[in-house]
Amino acid sequence: MTNLAQPDVTIFLDHAGVIRRAALSPAFRGEALDAWVGRPWAETVDSFGSESLRSLVDDARDSGVSAFRQVNQIFPSGLRLPIEYTAVRLGGDAGLVAIGRSLQAVTELQTRLVEAQQTMERDYWKLREVETRYRLLFGSSSDAVILLRVTGLAIQDINPAASRALGGSTVARRPLVGKDFSGELVDGERDLFHAMLRRLDEQGSAPGILLHLGVERAAWMVRASRLASEAGSLYLLQLTATEAASTSRQSAEGEFADVLIERLPDGFVVTDRDGLIHWVNPAFLDLVQMPTAGGVLQQSLGLWLDRPGADMSVLLTTIARLGVVRPFSTRLRGELGGETEVEISAAGDLDTEPSSIGILFRDVGRRLPRHDNDQRLGGRLNALSGRIGKGPLRALVDEAISVMEQHYIEEALELTRGNRTATADLLGLSRQSLYVKLKRYGMDQDTVTDPGSRT
Template sequence: MPPRVANEALAAACDLMLAIDSGGVIRDIRLGADDLAGLGIETWLGRPFGETVGAESRGKAEELLAGTSDPGRWRQVNHPIAGGEVPIRYLMLDGTGDERLAIGRDMRAAAALQQRLLRAQQAMERDSLRLRQLEARYRLLFESASEAILVVDTASRRITDANPAARRLAGGGGLDGQPFVTIVHADDRDAATALLGAVAAAEQRHPGRIRLADGEAALMSATLFRQDRAAQLLVRLRPLAAEIEGPRDRPLSEVLERMPDAFVLTDRDLAVLACNAAFLDLVAEARDADVTGAPLPRWLGRPGIDVGLLEAQLREHGAVSNFSTIVRPRHGADLDVEVSAVKSADADGIRHGFTIRPVQPLAARGAGIAQPRSVEQLTELVGRVSLKEIVRESTDLIERLCIEAALAYTDDNRASAAEILGLSRQSLYSKLHRHGLGNLGDGE
């Protein structure tokens, strides 16, 4: 077969054929696929083959030209074009004389398929991670639930899973694989089986009363769900003893939690043991863990004065009513409050309970304004705090009232207010900050 005919046959059988001379320069280009037309491949004519490939493919191109690759081995290189790259696999053949023929196959379809497979794999990995996270959350809820919960197979009526509360209710033994009726009293097994059958048949059933194997009465309810193409029953058991005795024996903390006034329980050293939500709001803390174990004087009373008086009253009388003091929240201005407290001694030691009630609306805290004591409040401090402290309170009251009057007289012009008060602007700003007056973030 003449060489020209052979070359044309090769060009027709492949997507691309390049004739490359001994210097690595492309001398002829034949396209066997219309998809490659219009990509600028004809501009490669007269250029070195190594210059038509991307930087990461230069090594492969040199191996192809040098003939160091295994005979018959295809090598893929990427050719940069406008808007992207064209991946082509080449097989190098000997031509006539010093000429070599590079037979190429367009790999864009295969590359697109690989990208689709990669995206599909990544999507599956994301879905798998999401499902694992959901399973972990479900398992955490299932294991930590205080209510006895069992998963029962509808066909065999055997227990496939049970949480710790269910195992405790059944005496602590293993339940997986056991017939559900084994945890039910012999006289009530028919009723329990009937309830499960009714729920499995998609009938609406109210919780039924049964006796457990040890004779303890319980409320039983079930919900139908599907898992792994099989129907399962989620069975809940609630001992009737807990239903009956719960309201009578409910811990006092549940009632105190609903109180509108702040309540806090401390040990003999005034370290916080427990508190309600109102106390957290009052001291501007987010969680119980932020206050538990911390000293109550961190928030209550003027340092070194009020708490000492409170402790003395509790030691002497065992209780204190309507004690006027302040709360120093984590954020915001101090707040005037009234405190009632009681001391309790039991086997666990001495404890103190405090109820704290603001004597001004909580909305005043949001405005960042701490109201000064009135003259009557100041005189009530006689005998409870030192004269030095009363004088300091009086000075603060007069200073604040004068600053407020100056700001009102000058229509909140701080420069003019400082002038009529005989203060520098810097000194006025310092006092405004100390008393929590004005919006210091605003300009004049």
């Protein structure tokens, strides 16, 4: 990765946005930029980013410093990379200087962070899934099932069918929990039941016995088995009515999927593995400010994401590896200039390497505070523009680079939630180099975590 002490791309422009000269960091060794000289800067990026660069040049020329813009830069060799630019007016006829940073490393780190999050959440959701399935099966089973504590034979849990067998109601089954099951048995059958449990404990299995349960003392065949749980060992009792008539139930299922997705208030998109849009619902068209689906079908979803190439790359890479993406935040850009904070969650039709991907976009603009990092950086660079003419150009450029370096370190710390080791990896620095920079900018006293610094 590139050290933040030097920009990845430095471009000197006249006030009309025409390139006078350009330089690259050593990471781009082999790229010859002579072909850019004399060309409008806006012609060196893809068509979607041209207008962004024109706005960037206008802002820098009029106010002295521009906000950040992210575009797909096309290099003379044909290489395309997502680059984030800002520009500063140099004063007089000196023109403008644009400083750019490659987002490729950020994309790779975001992918790793998403994968780490998926790994941490996977076990949690597996546990929740097992618990949910247990509760659904336990509650909806037509077989009567009772869980008894081994010590005391108190009822640990009981499903609705067993509650009815004991003469209770489906809703009021909870009062049975905690009661001694032996008290529900006929006097002559209590010893038989205890003998079955002793045999189960000694031999691991026991034949079923016939018990008469409930107010009407209906005959039930009872089988028992041992079950381990967090609450300790349990007896699982399965009750089968000897004269129960099986009733078949048919449930008619309407095919409402398409209608429901069309009516969702959240945007929904179906893409192929390359991110080309195949289907959208009306809510997504509202988010990107498009009147009809014809304007987005067969287009890359990345055209409307906050960081061209970066967010889309993270999404597709994670889907290809894991088959699912749990919510992460980004922004959608509308065709009329609007921007919407959204949370994205997605799933593929296969666990890995899916051919189709369904992506849900939830508008969280009213829920999530907007980041003011760009405004804070803009204020710092504005302060530098007031010093034009009061010192040599090299000193101004060095200060601008320091301001940007501090900005990206702050963003990386925010992205990693203060983890210094992860921050150093994100920025392509050694941990010691990061400590030096934190101390230089007075950030070493901030509350950050560093799991690798303690033994």
